Amino acid sequence: MGAPRRAIASVAAVAAAFAGAAVAASASPADTRVSIGSPTTSFSQNKQNEPAVAIDAHDPAVVVAGSNDEIDEESCAAGDPSTCPFTDGVGVSGVYFSFDGGGSWTQPTYTGWSARHCLGPAACVPQVGPIGTLPHYYEAGLVSDGDPAVAFGPRPGPGGTFSWANGSRLYYANLTSNFSANRRLETFRGVEAIAVSRTDDARAAATGDASAWTAPTIISKQSSTTFSDKEQIWADNAASSRFFGRVYVCWSSFRSNSHGQALPVPLTVARSADGGSSWITSQVGPATSNGINAQPDGCVVRTDSTGNAYVFGVGTRRGIRYEMMYRSTDGGAHWTGPSLVAPVVEPGVFDPVLGRPVMDGVAGARADLAGGPNVDIANGRPTGAGATNEIFMTWSDGRLGLNHEQLMLTWSRNGGQTWSSPGAVPLAPGDRPIYTAPAVSPDGTDLYVVHNSFTTPYRNDTTSPRGLIGEVRHADVAAGVPTGWSTLERSPVGDPRGSSQNGLTAEFLGDYVYAAATNDSAVAVWNDTRDAAVCSSINAYRASLYTASPLPAPNVLGTCPATFGNSDIFGGRYSDPTP
Numbered sequence: 001m002g003a004p005r006r007a008i009a010s011v012a013a014v015a016a017a018f019a020g021a022a023v024a025a026s027a028s029p030a031d032t033r034v035s036i037g038s039p040t041t042s043f044s045q046n047k048q049n050e051p052a053v054a055i056d057a058h059d060p061a062v063v064v065a066g067s068n069d070e071i072d073e074e075s076c077a078a079g080d081p082s083t084c085p086f087t088d089g090v091g092v093s094g095v096y097f098s099f100d101g102g103g104s105w106t107q108p109t110y111t112g113w114s115a116r117h118c119l120g121p122a123a124c125v126p127q128v129g130p131i132g133t134l135p136h137y138y139e140a141g142l143v144s145d146g147d148p149a150v151a152f153g154p155r156p157g158p159g160g161t162f163s164w165a166n167g168s169r170l171y172y173a174n175l176t177s178n179f180s181a182n183r184r185l186e187t188f189r190g191v192e193a194i195a196v197s198r199t200d201d202a203r204a205a206a207t208g209d210a211s212a213w214t215a216p217t218i219i220s221k222q223s224s225t226t227f228s229d230k231e232q233i234w235a236d237n238a239a240s241s242r243f244f245g246r247v248y249v250c251w252s253s254f255r256s257n258s259h260g261q262a263l264p265v266p267l268t269v270a271r272s273a274d275g276g277s278s279w280i281t282s283q284v285g286p287a288t289s290n291g292i293n294a295q296p297d298g299c300v301v302r303t304d305s306t307g308n309a310y311v312f313g314v315g316t317r318r319g320i321r322y323e324m325m326y327r328s329t330d331g332g333a334h335w336t337g338p339s340l341v342a343p344v345v346e347p348g349v350f351d352p353v354l355g356r357p358v359m360d361g362v363a364g365a366r367a368d369l370a371g372g373p374n375v376d377i378a379n380g381r382p383t384g385a386g387a388t389n390e391i392f393m394t395w396s397d398g399r400l401g402l403n404h405e406q407l408m409l410t411w412s413r414n415g416g417q418t419w420s421s422p423g424a425v426p427l428a429p430g431d432r433p434i435y436t437a438p439a440v441s442p443d444g445t446d447l448y449v450v451h452n453s454f455t456t457p458y459r460n461d462t463t464s465p466r467g468l469i470g471e472v473r474h475a476d477v478a479a480g481v482p483t484g485w486s487t488l489e490r491s492p493v494g495d496p497r498g499s500s501q502n503g504l505t506a507e508f509l510g511d512y513v514y515a516a517a518t519n520d521s522a523v524a525v526w527n528d529t530r531d532a533a534v535c536s537s538i539n540a541y542r543a544s545l546y547t548a549s550p551l552p553a554p555n556v557l558g559t560c561p562a563t564f565g566n567s568d569i570f571g572g573r574y575s576d577p578t579p
Contacts, residue, residue, distance in 0.1 A: 031470075031489055034065050034096050034525055035569040037107030037132045042077060042557055043565030044070045044084050044502055045116070048094060050510025051525035051569040053102075054150040057237045057382035057442070058164040060518045062202055063102045065525055066148025066172060067569045068510055069094025070502075071132040072112075076556040077120025084502050084556060084565075087115040087126050088181075091133040091144030093174040097206035102523035102573035108208040110135035113143075113179070120557075134172060134197050135210035138179060141187040142195065142216060145175035147511075153235025154245045154382075155200055156275040162245025164382055169275055170205075172197045173233040173249050176216065190226035193218050194251055196233070198276045219249060219270045219279040227254040228268070230369070230511070234301045240384025241307035243331040247272045250299035250311050253283075265289040267296045269311060271332035284311060284326050284335045293317055296324045296338060298372025298511070305379045305387035307331065308415060312393065314344055314372045321346060323373045323393060325416050341412075342422045346371035347398030347405045347434070349458070353545045354506050359405065359434055360466050361459030363542035365496055365507040367434055370396040370405075374437040374512065378444030388444030390480055391416060394425070394436040396451075403457040407433040407449070413480045425473060426485055430455055439515035439522050440477070446576050447482045449473045450515045450524035455493055462539040468496040470513070470526030470570060476578050488574040491528060497539060498532025499567040504553050505545060509567070520579070525571035532567050535560035 035048040047070040056062040070092055076084040086092075090113055096105045112131040118124035134144045150173075155166040176195040178186040195216040199205045204212035220228040231251035236243050253268045266287035270279045289295050296313020303309050309328040314321060321344040326337035348357030348367040358364035373393050380387025390413050397408045406424035427433065431453040439448045455467030472489040475482035501508045515524040537554035544551040556564065 031491055031570050031572040032104060033568055034105050034571045035067055035069060035094065035107070036096065036105045037109070038069065038071055038568060040531060040566050041562040042075045043500065044073050045075060046563065046566040047500070048569050049508060049527050049567055050146065050148065050512055051527065051571070052148045052150050052514045053516050053523055053525045053571065054152050055516045055518060055523060056152040056168045058154070058168045061099055061101050062168070063098040063523050064150050064170055064202065065096045065105070065569065065571070066150050067094045068092050068146035068148065069133060072114045072116050074115040074118035074124035075120055078118040079120070079123035081120065081555040081558060082553040084504060086502055087118070087124055089113045089138065089143055089179050090115050090126060091131065091137050092146045093134045093144035093148055093172070094132055095134060095172065097202060099203070101521065102571065106206055107132050108206050110208055110210045113138040134174070134216070135213055136197070136215045137176065140215050141179045141185070142176045143179055145177050145192060147175045147229070147231060149173040149231055149233040151233045151235045151247070153237050153247060156245060160274060164239065167200060170199050170202055171233050171235060171247060171276060173231050175229065175231070176218065188218055188222045189224050190222040192227045192229060193222050194220040194228045194231050194249060196249065196276055217276065217279070219281060220251065220253065220268070221281050229254060230298055232300055234303060236303040236307060237381045238303070238305045238379045238384035238387065239382060240305045240380065240387070241303060243307040245275065246331055247276055248301045248309055248332055250301045252297050252299065263289050265295050265297070267299060267311065267313060267326070269301070269332055269335070273331070285338060292319050298369040300373055300375045302375055302377045303379060304377050304389040304415065305384040310377070310391070310416060311335070312373045312375050321371065323395065327416060339416060341393065341419050342410050344371045344395060345397055345399040347396050349402060359432060359458065360454045360456065360496055361462070362546060363462055363506045365434070365499065365509040369511045370434045376438050376440045378440045378442060381442045386443040388480070389415065390440065390444050392438045392440050392447060394438045394449055396433040396436055403432065405432045407436050407451055409482070411480065425449060427453065434509070435511070435513045437513050437515045439517035439524070441517045441519045443519050445477050446517065447475045447477050448515055448517055448522040448524065448574065450513050450526055452509065452513050452526050454496070462497065462543045466496050467493045468529050469493055470528055472524045472574055474574070474577055486577060488577065489524070489572055491526070491570060492530045494529030494532060495534050496529050497534045498529050498564060500538065500565045504538060504556070505542060521573055521575045523571060523573050525569055528568045528570040531563055532565060533561035533563040535564040538564065
């Protein structure tokens with residue numbers, strides 16, 4: 001492994017890419033709530049986070065989003081009012097559809113294992129009932145466990161040949177666990193697996209027609225100790241590609257219980273050449289992870305217009321954190337790498353109660369993957385015509401220290417052989433990005449970046465206000481270089497203290513935001529707490545956990561505002577401001 005390779009570019013061009021007024025703004029359209037079926041109360045049924053989004057390249061009016069959605073969980077009022085557990089067997093992989101390009105949304109209702117009716121005070125007894133999450137999991141002996149990832153690709157014809165003329169196929173990948181805790185009744189071995197659902201009729205699926213969806217297919221190889229995590233999916237959606245229609249899913253496979261001592265965590269990729277009916281799974285790179293060398297996590301997978309496939313993640317080599325890349329030229333059968341794209345300083349400080357890094361303050365939202373990459377490629381979808389195949393990567397970086405985090409950007413114009421020197425995308429003063437995602441137009445002329453950012457410095461207490469926003473930025477891409485940054489959307493400020501883990505000890509925002517683009521517009525989705533009320537009894541409880549005399553957890557619904565925990569997914573459709 002050598003040092004990251006840098007493209008030779010004029011200093012002026014690169015400087016221009018990161019220059020400009022941080023708050024230059026176009027007329028901002030109203031954003032919209034994507035998690036439209038969610039109630040505002042009570043916790044945790046009002047909790048959504050970690051959104052993903054995909055545009056049908058063949059029919060861009062059709063957009064799908066996913067999130068961790070607890071709409072079907074029991075209320076904190078059911079049973080012990082100081083606990084807000086995940087209800088055994090109830091799924092959380094929410095799905096939402098838009099048929100006007102992302103301007104408005106609908107959330108279907110299916111039937112499955114549900115605790116929506118568990119509103120207290122009696123202890124919850126879940127049952128078959130309405131769900132706002134993926135169907136067919138309960139029937140398959142599974143639970144949809146979130147970490148949503150969505151992608152559209154072409155549908156295969158009768159002979160197995162892919163063509164947009166056959167229509168589009170939607171793929172939804174997520175984590176899944178066994179419905180039954182009885183090992184004799186388990187559907188797979190291990191703690192968490194990766195499953196993929198798919199539909200060829202998004203409009204029927206959006207109306208609540210569960211028959212429009214296939215039963216979930218488990219694609220990960222499992223052992224009794226396997227915990228598969230942080231997956232992402234992509235379908236090769238450029239007709240010019242020699243592997244047009246092939247589907248890829250990447251994830252990290254935690255393979256033992258060694259408590260961090262050389263824990264085997266290989267990057268894993270599955271591929272399907274028949275529209276998701278069958279899968280071939282393979283390990284990419286080495287498995288050993290320790291303090292010196294750790295394998296890429298928080299993976300992203302993409303393809304270019306010729307069919308080359310790329311997998312990215314954040315990992316460690318010789319004790320230094322890097323954005324890394326693997327590349328395949330044969331449809332995922334073999335991978336080369338990892339090449340080191342850029343060094344990363346992951347933001348945040350270690351929280352001794354949470355046991356994970358946080359950015360906004362004590363008992364804050366975990367920020368484990370803030371430094372992970374998000375990537376898009378200008379692959380000319382749906383035909384491949386006009387593709388520049390330029391790769392854009394963003395991440396949150398803490399190299400300037402706490403309260404000075406940056407939204408970093410780098411790009412490659414030669415298939416990842418060399419990369420521009422990373423630079424900070426200009427943001428409003430005080431913005432501290434936690435999650436970022438780029439979306440480039442298929443023809444490579446427009447770059448959109450969405451980010452969740454804290455607007456307040458790190459807090460050493462739980463009483464001081466905290467701020468969280470979602471923002472969408474745009475730049476034209478001229479001769480491969482982004483320039484002329486402007487703001488297309490900046491959400492109202494919410495207080496992340498109003499969000500919560502189900503265990504109540506800390507805030508929760510998930511691990512990512514997402515965006516997708518056409519040649520005319522982009523759709524972006526982010527975590528939002530504008531409608532989440534802060535609860536003083538929860539603040540006091542969280543603060544006490546850092547003392548020698550921790551308090552008992554409070555009666556949540558009895559002491560908190562009704563909208564405590566009401567984190568949402570917001571987003572919007574944004575036209576190219578410089579067509």
